[in-house]
Amino acid sequence: MGYKVAVMGATGNVGREMLQIMSERNFPADEVVALASRRSVGREISYGEDEILKVQDLDTFDFTGTDIVLSSPGGAISAKYSPCAAEAGAVVVDNTSHFRMDPDIPLIVPEVNPEAIGEYKKKGIIANPNCSTIQMMVALKPLHEEFEIERVIVSTYQSVSGGGKEAMDELFEQTKGIFMNKPATETKQKFTKQIAFNCIPHIDVFMDDGQTKEEWKMKVETAKILDPNIKVHANCCRVPAFIGHAEYINIETKKPIDEARAREVMQAQDGLVVVDHREDEGYVTQVECAGEDATYVSRIRKDDTVENGLSFWCVSDNLRKGAALNTVQIAEALVRDHLKK
Structure with missing residues (x-):
């Protein structure tokens, strides 16, 4: 017997990816409902190769009888509807930033802290971390277990898809316009500066201490997921890539760290693939990771x-591991270990 699953924000980049991944991984759903705002009602969305879902109105949907809700409609919308779904008896796996730092809501990367999923019973909601945090947690988990990480300095190179479809459209239009001698300012709406052929050291809003909220997220989410004693300094940058986030990560550990042993424990980590050949093309880039489920590490070397x-x-x-896949993996663990039909 399967589950009734509703996807909030089904017409967005992440929502569509959730539906695709559920189908690919044969998620045990007897019924899948696509929910979005009223302006999208009636639109058709693919679920796998053969099934078409008609979008229903989130505002009027009755969550009674729904087992699991996968949510990615934006923080403000999720803040309103995710508690309603939980009150109706569903377990919500929320991909927005709204619930992440609530002490009564678990923040989960299934390869890192699956034991915390059971805390969902407090409010009926499980939070999905920030995309840049997720891949870093998968990479840091085995290193922390083996060497005890004390400090992390991470510099990110984040693709525009992290800002949604409008951000991807802006990069496309600006790139096309530059080749046609059109000023980039004509299409600058989503980003504070030109994104085509440029890098912007600014993601999310600035905070009083000078860091951006994206940088703050990586720090506080690491503390909640992995270890509050790890010091994290993040530098987050938006780059003109469509899909895939890259990070240069530098760690300091309590125990002596051996490069060969570090490579071994990272290779053994679930969800992590080491591709590190010290030669031309012996590493993975954002272009190559697009469409893949794994997190990839390369350029492993000692910091002397x-x-x-x-x-x-x-x-x-x-869009996959940083959002939709992680959400579905949480739901899979929830079904396997906590919800019994």
Whole structure:
């Protein structure tokens, strides 16, 4: 017997990806409902190769009888509807930023802290971390277990798809316009500066101490997911790639860190693939990780400027592992270990 699953924000990039991944992984659903705002009602969305779902109105939908809700409609909308779904008896796996730091709501990367999923019973909601945090957690988990990470410095190179479809359209239109001698300012709406052929060291809003909220998220989410004693300094940058986030990660550890052993424990980590050949093309880039489920690490090397230091390159598809796949994996663990039909 399967589950009734509703997808909130089904017409967005992440919502569509959730539906695709559920079908690919044969999620045990007897019924799948696509929910979105009133302006999308009646639109048709593919669920796998053969099934078409008609979008229903989120505002009037009755969640009674729904087992699981996968939510990615934006923070403000989720803040309104996710508690309603939970009150109706569904378990909500929420991909927005709204619930992540609520102490009564677990923040989950299934390969890292699956034991915390059971805390969903407090409010009926499980939070999905920020996309840039997720791939870093998958990479850091085995290193922390083996060497005890004390400090992390991470610099991100995040694709425009992290800003949604409008951000992807803006990069496309600006790139096309530049080749046609049109000023980029004509299409600048989503980003604060030109994104085509440019890098913008600014993601989300600025905070009082000078960091952006994206940088703050990586710090506080690491503390909640992995270890509150790890110090994190993040530098987040938007780059003109369509899909896939890249990160250069530098760690300092309590125990002496050996490059060969670090490589071994990372290779053994579920969801992590090491592709690290010290030659041309011996590493994975954002283009190659697009459409892939794994998080990839390359350029693993000692940092000799500190006593116990290591640096590596990390890439992942932010729409899949950074959002939709992680959400579905949480739901799979929920079904396997907590919800019994």
